[in-house]
Amino acid sequence: MQTPIIKLTNLHKSFNRLHVLKGINLDIHEREVICVIGRSGSGKSTMLRCINFLEEPSEGEIEIGDLKIPAGGKGKAHQGLVHQARLLTGMVFQEFNLFPHYTVLENVMRPPIIVKGMNPARALEIAEMNLDRVGMLFKKDEYPSRISGGQKQRVAIARALAMEPRVMLFDEPTSALDPELIGEVLNVMKKLAMDGMTMIVVTHEMGFAREVADRVLVMADGELIEDGKPEQIFNAPKDPRTEALIVRYRTGGN
Amino acid sequence: MPTEQSDTPNTSRQSRIAPSLERMAEWPWWLIVAILIALFIVLQITTNQRMSVIFGAIAAGIGVTIRVTLTAYFAAVLIGLIVGFARVSSNKVILNVASFYVEVVRGVPILVLLMYIAFVAVPIVAEMLGVRTRDFPNELRVILGLAIAYGAFESEIFRAGIQSIEKGQMEAARAIGMSYFQAMRYIILPQAIRRVLPALGNDFVAMLKDSSLVSVLGVEDITQITKLYAASTFLFFQSYSILAFIYLSMTILLSRLVRSLETRLSAHR
Ligand SMILES: Nc1ncnc2c1ncn2[C@@H]1O[C@H](COP(=O)(O)OP(=O)(O)O)[C@@H](O)[C@H]1O
Numbered sequence: 001m002q003t004p005i006i007k008l009t010n011l012h013k014s015f016n017r018l019h020v021l022k023g024i025n026l027d028i029h030e031r032e033v034i035c036v037i038g039r040s041g042s043g044k045s046t047m048l049r050c051i052n053f054l055e056e057p058s059e060g061e062i063e064i065g066d067l068k069i070p071a072g073g074k075g076k077a078h079q080g081l082v083h084q085a086r087l088l089t090g091m092v093f094q095e096f097n098l099f100p101h102y103t104v105l106e107n108v109m110r111p112p113i114i115v116k117g118m119n120p121a122r123a124l125e126i127a128e129m130n131l132d133r134v135g136m137l138f139k140k141d142e143y144p145s146r147i148s149g150g151q152k153q154r155v156a157i158a159r160a161l162a163m164e165p166r167v168m169l170f171d172e173p174t175s176a177l178d179p180e181l182i183g184e185v186l187n188v189m190k191k192l193a194m195d196g197m198t199m200i201v202v203t204h205e206m207g208f209a210r211e212v213a214d215r216v217l218v219m220a221d222g223e224l225i226e227d228g229k230p231e232q233i234f235n236a237p238k239d240p241r242t243e244a245l246i247v248r249y250r251t252g253g254n
Numbered sequence: 255m256p257t258e259q260s261d262t263p264n265t266s267r268q269s270r271i272a273p274s275l276e277r278m279a280e281w282p283w284w285l286i287v288a289i290l291i292a293l294f295i296v297l298q299i300t301t302n303q304r305m306s307v308i309f310g311a312i313a314a315g316i317g318v319t320i321r322v323t324l325t326a327y328f329a330a331v332l333i334g335l336i337v338g339f340a341r342v343s344s345n346k347v348i349l350n351v352a353s354f355y356v357e358v359v360r361g362v363p364i365l366v367l368l369m370y371i372a373f374v375a376v377p378i379v380a381e382m383l384g385v386r387t388r389d390f391p392n393e394l395r396v397i398l399g400l401a402i403a404y405g406a407f408e409s410e411i412f413r414a415g416i417q418s419i420e421k422g423q424m425e426a427a428r429a430i431g432m433s434y435f436q437a438m439r440y441i442i443l444p445q446a447i448r449r450v451l452p453a454l455g456n457d458f459v460a461m462l463k464d465s466s467l468v469s470v471l472g473v474e475d476i477t478q479i480t481k482l483y484a485a486s487t488f489l490f491f492q493s494y495s496i497l498a499f500i501y502l503s504m505t506i507l508l509s510r511l512v513r514s515l516e517t518r519l520s521a522h523r
């Protein structure tokens with residue numbers, strides 16, 4: 001098998017005395033779509049945020065592509081690695097976090113210009129292509145305040161894609177959306193998965209996980225308690241906590 | 255400057271009984287009185303020989319007042335921007351140095367600060383640089399003093415503005431690959447500045463008024479000229495009325511200007 005594009009080794013994260021991640025080991029290969037499920041507070045967001053160093057891991061090592069980044073690094077060299085790691089990953093947040101002072105087009109077009117020094121003509125081309133890909137080109141001159149939540153999240157996806165990352169990270173991308181707007185975002189993500197994008201998706205959308213994921217990870221209390229194909233996780237969970245989780249989802253709770 | 259309220263007409267039931275009286279009670283009478291007084295003063299200045307002489311003498315200082323206000327204000331905004339950044343820094347040394355400056359300056363009356371800078375700080379710095387204190391003109395000293403005083407206020411405005419931007423904005427910018435400074439420059443600051451524009455505008459007007467403090471150091475702005483003029487002619491009432499009139503005209507004009515600038519900028523989005 002080829003070398004993984006992301007490899008987490010014994011990853012720990014503590015906030016002061018709160019031990020949130022307790023030794024995560026995980027290999028993710030190119031073109032895999034991974035869904036992460038687990039109860040609120042189990043550490044899903046923290047794991048995702050460690051992967052692009054929005055949180056500094058306390059212990060362990062993260063490998064992304066050819067980069068090896070041990071926890072606790074300091075100084076210029078470490079910063080450089082973190083920067084490169086961020087360029088390899090695109091992040092989509094629950095709250096969209098579009099830049100409100102930029103138009104839809106500028107949201108997607110300006111980051112490559114600012115970060116990579118890309119020439120504006122090329123950035124425009126890439127931005128329009130990615131807005132088209134998420135079906136948002138028709139709103140390119142609007143400000144984010146004037147589009148719906150589902151449309152904002154699609155623009156946020158386009159913004160991440162425009163940086164041409166190798167892995168896309170999604171942290172509950174539909175949790176802040178009204179139910180009728182969830183579908184359009186999931187469809188965009190489905191298309192992305194079919195195009196072969198490597199994706200890690202923290203989600204409560206079990207239908208999406210079942211249909212799109214190659215693997216489902218279950219987190220509980222800062223550990224990965226299960227890692228398998230969706231059919232196995234949903235039909236024959238090994239851990240009683242997974243079973244409880246699935247029952248909760250089935251009965252509409254979370 | 256208190257902001258004016260737009261007086262909405264009272265449409266309660268009683269207003270039908272005495273509609274015109276009711277409505278008159280809602281008029282901005284203070285404004286009418288103020289305008290009448292202003293008109294009277296303008297009339298006096300244009301028709302009364304003595305008044306126009308006084309006005310001419312005082313107005314000669316308008317250039318100094320405006321120059322002091324503008325330079326001190328822009329220096330203060332620059333200081334405020336830098337110190338505001340420092341106040342949200344995670345570097346404890348930078349944070350503490352900035353906090354020391356802000357807290358000390360805010361706790362001392364501007365007048366005292368002006369004298370301290372002019373008579374204590376500047377001579378010390380001059381000595382360290384090996385130049386004569388006399389080479390620092392008084393106007394420069396007071397501009398420095400006003401800038402340092404107002405720099406502390408502006409830094410608080412910028413700090414509050416930066417901290418009012420949702421955390422997700424910085425996170426999104428960093429996740430995209432921007433450096434801290436790129437995120438500040440392209441994402442946080444443009445939003446923060448838009449939010450603090452009204453406060454910055456208010457302080458511009460306040461600076462215009464506080465520029466009168468420079469008269470204490472003998473800088474010949476309109477206040478200083480009035481002081482001298484009134485003392486030598488004993489025309490206190492006329493001189494100070496004209497002085498107040500000039501300040502009021504300038505502050506009202508400035509407030510209007512600032513507000514129209516704000517609406518233009520906020521209309522952008
Ligand atoms: N910045 C932080 N500071 C302190 N505690 C945090 C921070 N972020 C997350 N936590 C805590 O870590 C735990 C896991 O949080 P999180 O990773 O957001 O869980 P999940 O995404 O699975 O709901 C929670 O107990 C949460 O309160």
Ligand SMILES: [Mg+2]
Pocket residue numbers: 044045046172
């Ligand atoms: Mg979460």
